[in-house]
Amino acid sequence: MKLSEAKTSADSSAASVSDRKAERRLAMIATAARLFARDGYADCEMESVASELGVAKGTLYLYFRSKEELFCACVDQGMRELQETVQQAAQGSIAPFDRISAAIRAYLLFFEQHPEQAELLIQERAFFHDRPKPTYFTYREASRERWRVVWAELLSGGSIRDGLTVDQILDFIGNLVYGTMFTNHFLGRSAGEQHALIMDIFYRGIWSDAQRHTGE
């Protein structure tokens, strides 16, 4: 849908001016995210984004100060959607292990359905690597607090073996899904079957019972 049409249709509704602006902003972000991911930050011209939207380049600068700001808005929007998706998936279950499993599944599926978001995370680091911390990790740490209580419950309930701390577990699973997500993205793999395997090894390890007794 062209922005110009969006404007016309919005006119007929009772949407306020600021609503319409926010709506257009989102449309710009969605298109820009796709093109940034497809062409890369450097090769994606503002002119292209504008023409894809059916507006002139100057219009983009009425909504975003600079190319960089537009890009950051794309990353931020993507991470917010990821967070929401994962949180909603987790809320579908009560049992802690089910919540965890659902969240990880939702995480992997999100990037499978929005591969451009994986690409944007790479682009961000590549072009703005003077920043203290990638946006992804800011969001990861924010959600950490929420998950800490879930794991603490499992730990105190005796479901987790001795010698492991909540932070160690959070680091492990965080790194695992992060690596899995990127590998899936680069090699075009699907997250579906993988998910069960990941949880299986994460919960039970790879050792046989015989090896467990020799190993410790």
Add this chain to the structure above:
Amino acid sequence: MKLSEAKTSADSSAASVSDRKAERRLAMIATAARLFARDGYADCEMESVASELGVAKGTLYLYFRSKEELFCACVDQGMRELQETVQQAAQGSIAPFDRISAAIRAYLLFFEQHPEQAELLIQERAFFHDRPKPTYFTYREASRERWRVVWAELLSGGSIRDGLTVDQILDFIGNLVYGTMFTNHFLGRSAGEQHALIMDIFYRGIWSDAQRHTGE
């Protein structure tokens, strides 16, 4: 060391012309890798690389066709060194589990000691993402064959529990160390203590014995 000095010292030895060329090529790659990682591919000017080496820009073009080729040489050289480092670490042990543990430790330490290599992997994807597959994954798949036999041995020896295939295990551990490496890199974490934890959860899982019996 300036290239010009390298040349003089090489002259006094019995090094052939092609040896000297290869040596200078490596010096260029080392410097370029550092600057590409520090400034990013786009912001790293050929002029800077040249002046850091104490040569003129034109000289770089006597050794590399283009900026892109120089960059690729950096990535390739880095991956070759990674492979060699990991392989050598693995050769220090005989027992399969020890070899695996040593290899993973060496892998994480390599990127800790050569953070520019992690950065180059990101830059590669960001700037040349039309390529079919990142160099990293080409090397990862090449080394996969070597590790497959190690795991097959463990599997047939009864050390691994039923229901897991070699490929599943290779994927899991590959994704885990990949994610851990990048997280360490971005958050400035050290691989030392982590290594033991990773292997522990990978081998034994997080479940307590009580949970293992309920869960299956």
Add this chain to the structure above:
DNA sequence: ATAAAATGACTGACTGGTCAGTCAGTCACC
């Protein structure tokens, strides 16, 4: 009801700075 004026969203040709890559020229050494 009609015209005139004000508004502000949108446009797109243009500018200024950037930098990869070139090549005619230099120079050290044989």
Add this chain to the structure above:
DNA sequence: GGTGACTGACTGACCAGTCAGTCATTTTAT
């Protein structure tokens, strides 16, 4: 005086960001 490694000023392409101008819509005046 021949060779070839090295130089660095120069060029041409590129593109983010600008801003004077256009036009549709709303407001005010008559």
